[in-house]
Amino acid sequence: MTESFSIIARKGRARRGVLRTKHGEVQTPAFMPVGTIGAVKGVDSSDLKSANAEIILCNTYHLILRPGAEMISRRGGLHNFIGWDRPILTDSGGFQVMSLSSFRKLEEKGVTFTSHLDGNKIFLSPEEALHAQNLFACDIQMVLDVCPKSDATEDEIRHSINLSHKWAERSVDFEKPSGILRFGIVQGGFDEKTRIESAKFITQLPFDGFAIGGLSVGEPEDVMFKMLEVVLPLLPEDKPRYLMGVGKPEQIQRAVELGIDMFDCVEPTRIARHGTLWSSNGKIRIARKEYEEDDTPVDSSCSCLLCRTYSKAYLRHIYRIGEPLYIRLASLHNLTYMLNMMEKLKASY
Amino acid sequence: MTESFSIIARKGRARRGVLRTKHGEVQTPAFMPVGTIGAVKGVDSSDLKSANAEIILCNTYHLILRPGAEMISRRGGLHNFIGWDRPILTDSGGFQVMSLSSFRKLEEKGVTFTSHLDGNKIFLSPEEALHAQNLFACDIQMVLDVCPKSDATEDEIRHSINLSHKWAERSVDFEKPSGILRFGIVQGGFDEKTRIESAKFITQLPFDGFAIGGLSVGEPEDVMFKMLEVVLPLLPEDKPRYLMGVGKPEQIQRAVELGIDMFDCVEPTRIARHGTLWSSNGKIRIARKEYEEDDTPVDSSCSCLLCRTYSKAYLRHIYRIGEPLYIRLASLHNLTYMLNMMEKLKASY
Numbered sequence: 231m232t233e234s235f236s237i238i239a240r241k242g243r244a245r246r247g248v249l250r251t252k253h254g255e256v257q258t259p260a261f262m263p264v265g266t267i268g269a270v271k272g273v274d275s276s277d278l279k280s281a282n283a284e285i286i287l288c289n290t291y292h293l294i295l296r297p298g299a300e301m302i303s304r305r306g307g308l309h310n311f312i313g314w315d316r317p318i319l320t321d322s323g324g325f326q327v328m329s330l331s332s333f334r335k336l337e338e339k340g341v342t343f344t345s346h347l348d349g350n351k352i353f354l355s356p357e358e359a360l361h362a363q364n365l366f367a368c369d370i371q372m373v374l375d376v377c378p379k380s381d382a383t384e385d386e387i388r389h390s391i392n393l394s395h396k397w398a399e400r401s402v403d404f405e406k407p408s409g410i411l412r413f414g415i416v417q418g419g420f421d422e423k424t425r426i427e428s429a430k431f432i433t434q435l436p437f438d439g440f441a442i443g444g445l446s447v448g449e450p451e452d453v454m455f456k457m458l459e460v461v462l463p464l465l466p467e468d469k470p471r472y473l474m475g476v477g478k479p480e481q482i483q484r485a486v487e488l489g490i491d492m493f494d495c496v497e498p499t500r501i502a503r504h505g506t507l508w509s510s511n512g513k514i515r516i517a518r519k520e521y522e523e524d525d526t527p528v529d530s531s532c533s534c535l536l537c538r539t540y541s542k543a544y545l546r547h548i549y550r551i552g553e554p555l556y557i558r559l560a561s562l563h564n565l566t567y568m569l570n571m572m573e574k575l576k577a578s579y
Numbered sequence: 580m581t582e583s584f585s586i587i588a589r590k591g592r593a594r595r596g597v598l599r600t601k602h603g604e605v606q607t608p609a610f611m612p613v614g615t616i617g618a619v620k621g622v623d624s625s626d627l628k629s630a631n632a633e634i635i636l637c638n639t640y641h642l643i644l645r646p647g648a649e650m651i652s653r654r655g656g657l658h659n660f661i662g663w664d665r666p667i668l669t670d671s672g673g674f675q676v677m678s679l680s681s682f683r684k685l686e687e688k689g690v691t692f693t694s695h696l697d698g699n700k701i702f703l704s705p706e707e708a709l710h711a712q713n714l715f716a717c718d719i720q721m722v723l724d725v726c727p728k729s730d731a732t733e734d735e736i737r738h739s740i741n742l743s744h745k746w747a748e749r750s751v752d753f754e755k756p757s758g759i760l761r762f763g764i765v766q767g768g769f770d771e772k773t774r775i776e777s778a779k780f781i782t783q784l785p786f787d788g789f790a791i792g793g794l795s796v797g798e799p800e801d802v803m804f805k806m807l808e809v810v811l812p813l814l815p816e817d818k819p820r821y822l823m824g825v826g827k828p829e830q831i832q833r834a835v836e837l838g839i840d841m842f843d844c845v846e847p848t849r850i851a852r853h854g855t856l857w858s859s860n861g862k863i864r865i866a867r868k869e870y871e872e873d874d875t876p877v878d879s880s881c882s883c884l885l886c887r888t889y890s891k892a893y894l895r896h897i898y899r900i901g902e903p904l905y906i907r908l909a910s911l912h913n914l915t916y917m918l919n920m921m922e923k924l925k926a927s928y
Contacts, residue, residue, distance in 0.1 A: 267896075267897075267900050267902070268893070268896065268897070269897050269900075269902045269904045271902065271903060271904075272903045272904065274884065274888070274904055274907070274908070275888060276884070276888075296896070296900060301871075301872065304872060305890070305892060305893075306874075311890070311892065311893055311896075313889050313893065522646075522650075523650065523653060523654075525654060535623065535625070539623070539625075540662050541660070543646075543654060543660070544617070544654075544660055544662065547616075547617060547645070547646050547660075548616075548617070548618050550645070551616050551645060553616070553618045553620065554620060554903055554906045554907065555620075555621065555622065555623055558623070558903065558907060559623070
């Protein structure tokens with residue numbers, strides 16, 4: 231049987247690899263656009279392919295609230311439902327339970343929380359999170375973990391890793407359909423000792439890959455990279471490494487140098503909607519007066535729909551008048567910029 | 580010199596024709612998607628081409644407020660600015676001055692009104708409206724007219740046609756760049772006599788085409804068709820006839836049978852945004868529970884991006900969660916439906 235992950239080149243600690251899934255291969259290091267509730271904000275599947283997205287991420291928390299895991303299963307799985315035939319990674323919902331829901335009761339059996347939409351009480355356990363992901367029938371599953379807040383006390387972090395570790399063990403035991411990959415998640419807050427403890431515990435379990443969670447949640451960037459320096463040497467060389475929720479282009483470049491293989495972040499589409507575009511000459515805040523009569527594209531080295539067809543002056547015009555077309559063109563551009571950056575990173579290894 | 584309009588087939592009173600413009604030919608009867616402020620809501624130029632749009636309409640009133648006619652001229656004209664290389668018709672702003680602006684002072688020299696955006700006072704005259712359209716450098720220009728409200732009194736209608744007729748004469752005298760077509764507009768409210776008077780007056784002026792304005796503004800449909808029956812026999816056979824702001828698919832079919840050649844309406848994109856899609860089996864209100872688990876496309880005989888790729892269940896999901904992708908897919912579908920209907924109409928003559 232072929233291994234699901236192979237490293238094909240190295241440079242320092244950085245790795246270039248191939249991740250094999252039921253829906254095809256992903257070249258790593260890879261950036262996964264975030265399709266929260268089954269759609270990457272503002273763009274469609276063919277836009278994503280035009281930007282060379284090889285894999286996207288969808289959010290279990292959002293999907294179980296709307297339209298529901300059973301409903302997606304009846305559609306033949308998430309790929310079929312959302313019209314995307316390349317790999318999908320689904321997160322576990324742990325992060326959103328902590329950040330979005332108003333009421334939470336954390337117990338060993340699982341977490342009871344209040345939906346941010348309608349106030350309904352919902353129960354999520356490690357088994358329920360994986361059951362939902364089995365119903366989605368996607369390529370890569372994440373286990374349910376407890377993601378502490380960035381201002382968590384020592385006791386809260388201790389409690390969160392104890393629970394996360396017990397849940398990880400139960401997740402290993404839960405039915406996994408053939409061909410599906412399942413990743414464990416290292417937590418531990420911003421303390422070196424608990425991070426090391428969590429990395430050691432999680433990596434002795436037979437997961438197909440390992441994620442680092444609980445970072446980029448408001449801590450200084452130095453602290454985040456310090457945690458990476460501590461955790462990365464403890465992760466097995468032969469498994470994919472995924473840094474969750476990160477991030478900005480320069481953070482991704484630096485994390486790739488440290489040996490991370492996978493990333494996801496809403497940054498490209500979120501800042502696009504708020505008027506900021508990346509370019510090879512730096513950030514462009516399109517509302518600025520200086521672009522009012524600028525007939526050049528946002529980035530003349532970019533081949534996206536926006537840069538091929540429209541000027542900064544036009545983009546600024548449709549941004550200011552609130553045309554829905556703005557969201558698509560700007561989101562597609564920033565995704566293309568990020569994915570082009572990943573291509574260049576891969577080509578350099 | 581080739582005539583700008585040729586009729587190539589007839590069936591009863593219906594005509595099939597070709598309109599020749601600086602930016603290419605338009606097969607008639609033609610439907611013009613409305614790109615109000617330089618963008619057809621929710622879609623881009625390549626979407627419009629995929630739906631076989633041969634010509635679009637842009638609104639002079641909106642464009643002079645934002646981004647301004649001089650600014651568009653400095654971009655090399657509206658085509659260049661908005662990234663659309665097929666024909667564009669620009670309206671005169673008369674309708675929006677009446678319906679959108681809060682303060683209006685109507686005088687023989689022109690109309691002073693308050694911008695609906697910032698309260699600035701703006702002056703528009705027949706000459707100013709054409710000057711702006713000359714700066715846009717589009718293919719078909721409309722003269723400034725006075726569009727009475729649907730509840731206008733006999734005196735108000737009398738005043739509006741008197742002024743519209745004087746303005747039409749001045750419009751004929753205003754500089755027209757080579758290759759540009761300029762259309763006159765028949766007004767006259769809902770009274771047969773004033774409609775006839777206006778049609779007779781306007782058609783004795785040397786315009787390149789004739790529009791019927793002031794209809795579909797709230798009057799019963801029967802009244803609108805009665806006015807068409809009265810006006811159409813008075814319009815010259817050899818010039819294109821444009822029914823402004825109409826309309827719904829069944830109204831367009833009926834008006835084509837009466838001899839109308841051109842249409843524009845925001846209906847396809849507006850009802851799409853509010854959850855209604857046309858299909859060969861009737862209207863679909865996508866929010867309805869009956870589509871929750873419907874895996875079939877909105878219209879299996881449609882080849883648009885939506886119908887090729889996504890199910891009703893998915894469209895309903897992204898409509899309910901407010902994803903921007905919904906607007907694009909639904910708008911593109913309804914435009915495709917309307918333009919396909921025009922293709923079928925043309926093929927039947």
